Amino acid sequence: LGGIIAVFAIAIHKELLIPILSGVFLVESLSVIMQTTYFRYTKKKTGEGRRIFKMSPLHHHYQKPGGQISALIQRPLQAIPENKITVRFWLIGLLLAAIAILTLKIR
Numbered sequence: 062l063g064g065i066i067a068v069f070a071i072a073i074h075k076e077l078l079i080p081i082l083s084g085v086f087l088v089e090s091l092s093v094i095m096q097t098t099y100f101r102y103t104k105k106k107t108g109e110g111r112r113i114f115k116m117s118p119l120h121h122h123y124q125k126p127g128g129q130i131s132a133l134i135q136r137p138l139q140a141i142p143e144n145k146i147t148v149r150f151w152l153i154g155l156l157l158a159a160i161a162i163l164t165l166k167i168r
Contacts, residue, residue: 075165084157085150092119120146 070078080087096117104110112132114122123146127138 073165078161078164081157081161081164085154089118089120092122093117120150 066082067079070076070082092114096113099113100110112130114134115125115127115130115132116122122134123137123141124143126140127135
């Protein structure tokens, strides 16, 4: 899916649309990179690894109730159902796609 988005953006010479079109995928990947980097850094520095999110990738963070896992970001305190998370990510993806299409019309 990411390859299709990139090929589409390159084919129409709008490479700057790639981060907008793949915003959800980008945030998911960045959450994993941030989590592992911070965990390794704190493990090396203090001897005990700490986490930024309760779990990564980001959509799993919302499925865990707060307080169970030691992490910097504890919100939301109650677990969110998986279907609600999925719909929210779809809506964010649709919004980003609409923004990308609008920027095509403006230019």
